Amino acid sequence: MKLFTLGPVEIYPETISVYQKGFPHFRTSEYGNLVKSILSRMAALVGTEFKDNIIYLTASGTAAMEASLENCFDEKDNLLVINGGCFGHRFCELCEHHGIPHDSVNLRWNEELTAEHLVPYSGKGYTALLVNLHETFTGQLYDIKLLRAFCRDNNMLLVVDAIGTFLADDYNMDENGIDLTIFSSQKGLSCSPGLSFVVFSERMLQRVNSRPTAVSRYFDFKDYLFSIPRGQTPYTPALRIMYEIEAILDLIDASGGKDAWLLRIQKKAEYFRSCVKKWGYTIPSYSLSNMLTPIYFDDVSAYDLCVYLKEHYQLYINPCGGDLAEKMFRIAHIGNTNMADIDDLLEKLNYSLQALRK
Ligand SMILES: *Cc1c(COP(=O)(O)O)cnc(C)c1O
Numbered sequence: 001m002k003l004f005t006l007g008p009v010e011i012y013p014e015t016i017s018v019y020q021k022g023f024p025h026f027r028t029s030e031y032g033n034l035v036k037s038i039l040s041r042m043a044a045l046v047g048t049e050f051k052d053n054i055i056y057l058t059a060s061g062t063a064a065m066e067a068s069l070e071n072c073f074d075e076k077d078n079l080l081v082i083n084g085g086c087f088g089h090r091f092c093e094l095c096e097h098h099g100i101p102h103d104s105v106n107l108r109w110n111e112e113l114t115a116e117h118l119v120p121y122s123g124k125g126y127t128a129l130l131v132n133l134h135e136t137f138t139g140q141l142y143d144i145k146l147l148r149a150f151c152r153d154n155n156m157l158l159v160v161d162a163i164g165t166f167l168a169d170d171y172n173m174d175e176n177g178i179d180l181t182i183f184s185s186q187k188g189l190s191c192s193p194g195l196s197f198v199v200f201s202e203r204m205l206q207r208v209n210s211r212p213t214a215v216s217r218y219f220d221f222k223d224y225l226f227s228i229p230r231g232q233t234p235y236t237p238a239l240r241i242m243y244e245i246e247a248i249l250d251l252i253d254a255s256g257g258k259d260a261w262l263l264r265i266q267k268k269a270e271y272f273r274s275c276v277k278k279w280g281y282t283i284p285s286y287s288l289s290n291m292l293t294p295i296y297f298d299d300v301s302a303y304d305l306c307v308y309l310k311e312h313y314q315l316y317i318n319p320c321g322g323d324l325a326e327k328m329f330r331i332a333h334i335g336n337t338n339m340a341d342i343d344d345l346l347e348k349l350n351y352s353l354q355a356l357r358k
Contacts, residue, residue, distance in 0.1 A: 001314040002341055006136055006164070006292055007187035009335025014251050015191055015244040026239045032231030038242060039197075039228070041249050045258055046162075046181055046199050047172035053200040055224040058238045061163045061184040064196035066094050067219035068159065068180055069130075071208050075099050077127040080156070082113060082147075085137030086321060087161065091130045098215065102130075109324070112286035113142050118150050128157035128179070133171075134164035134289035137320065139330060141169060141289040148176045157204060163187055167258075168265055168291035168334050179204040188291070190335050191244040195237070266290045268333040272342050279350070292330045294320070300356045302329040308352040315345055 003010040024030045035056075043051035057064055069091075073079060077100055081091045084107035095102040103126075105117050129151050134141045144160075151158040157179040162171055166181075167188025173181050179201040186193035198221070200208065205225075214220040223234040252261045269290040273283060282296040297305070303325045309315040318330040331345070 001316070002337065002345070003316045003335060004331045004337065004341075004345060005316050005318050005335075006330060006332045007184075007334070008193055009186070009190050009332060010337050011192075012190060012248065012251060012336045014247040018243040018247050019240070021243075023240055023243060026237055027232070031239060031242075034242060034246060035228075035231035038245055038249065039231075042197060043199070045167065045171075045249075045252075046183075048174050048181075048199060048201075050174075050200075050202060050205075052229065053202070053205050055198050055221060055228050056233070056237070057196045057198070057219065057224070058194060058233070058235070059196055059219075060193055061161070061182065061187075061196050062090065063219065064182045064184065064198055065091065065161055066098075067214070067216065067221065068182060068198055069094050069100060070098055070216060070219065071211065071214045071221040072157075072159070072180065072204065073098075073100050073127065074211075075101065077101065078103075078125065080105065080121055080124075080126045080129050082129070082131040082135075082142060083107065084111075084113060084140055084142075085132075085135040087132040087135055087137055087164070091132070091161070095130075107140075109138075110284050110286065112140065113146070115146055115150075118146070122150070122154060124154075126154065126156050128159050130159045130161070132161040132164060134162075134169065134291060136164035136289075136292070136330075137324075138286075139284065139288045139292050139294040140286045141165065143287070144176045144178075148178075152177060157207075164291055165289055167261065169289050170262060173199060173201070177201075185241050185245060188334050189245060189248055191248055192238075192241050195241045195245070262290070265333050268337065268339065268342060269293060271339060272331065272333065272346075275342075275346050279346075291334050292318075292332045294328050294330045296328045298327070300353060301326045304356055305329060305349070305352055308356060309345075309348060312352065313348045315348055317345075 039054045040051040079102040081104040083104040159180045166183035181199040185191040185195040303319045306319040320328045
């Protein structure tokens with residue numbers, strides 16, 4: 001069995017071996033110190049010098065998206081959402097649910113986000129831009145410089161769901177003027193699902209601290225911010241995943257650091273893409289994250305291909321949801337896979353295609 005899925009991904013043995021050691025209770029200085037050390041290593045990976053501006057939640061990424069919205073904005077704000085797929089759409093739904101006024105820049109299938117898309121929204125007094133920097137539904141990686149410039153010119157906060165790009169592509173929070181970053185444990189970090197992280201700029205932190213109590217009791221960021229200097233959380237965390245994360249951070253360090261880690265993922269993506277192009281499969285033309293490669297089919301069902309690969313070869317890849325289910329699937333380049341695994345996948349993909357085309 002091999003997972004080429006977007007998260008949870010094919011895991012590294014280093015993260016499983018932590019379970020052989022046993023764990024301290026979380027209300028101890030041992031655990032608190034571990035958390036503090038992990039969060040400051042995370043700050044470096046995210047590219048911020050404000051290593052105390054990170055909290056973590058025991059929840060999947062969507063909860064971190066929702067909690068960020070309700071802790072930072074309300075009905076007096078007006079937000080702009082880049083909606084280029086199901087995760088952009090999720091931001092819109094969350095705004096809707098919480099009664100936060102918003103507009104969205106809606107992209108069609110295979111449409112690349114450009115400066116022209118943003119022109120109609122300039123000078124309209126929006127509070128913030130919300131973006132899933134890598135829209136994992138389509139694989140499109142948006143241009144952070146473009147979004148940054150737009151936010152700066154319009155005096156807007158920049159909120160980035162980096163779940164699909166953190167530890168797959170280079171990411172630099174301070175350099176790109178990002179005010180809030182969200183990522184979670186099961187994507188680039190390649191650990192178990194269950195923990196999500198929220199990183200604040202100084203001005204976003206002030207905003208959170210100066211706002212009334214959040215709608216949700218469990219997700220009131222002020223409580224998390226109060227406890228985190230001791231490495232603690234208000235409620236019981238999924239502490240074992242923290243030990244998995246420690247193991248991954250050690251592995252990243254041992255294998256040459258962040259740049260070397262990213263380069264390996266990039267190499268896998270490039271190799272995979274060059275092979276699929278050789279065989280004449282279609283890859284979308286917009287700019288892609290190294291996290292995954294989408295492939296488009298018009299003569300066989302992409303969904304049936306995913307099922308075929310799973311049932312005949314125990315290879316797991318991600319179909320697309322919604323309108324694209326039959327047309328496109330996605331193959332991840334994060335996680336514990338190597339070039340030989342890619343060769344094997346491509347070979348099996350060829351067999352599956354031959355079988356389904358018959
Ligand atoms: C995976 C992902 C999420 C979070 O999904 P959960 O299932 O809640 O963990 C959010 N945004 C993007 C871009 C993602 O790739």
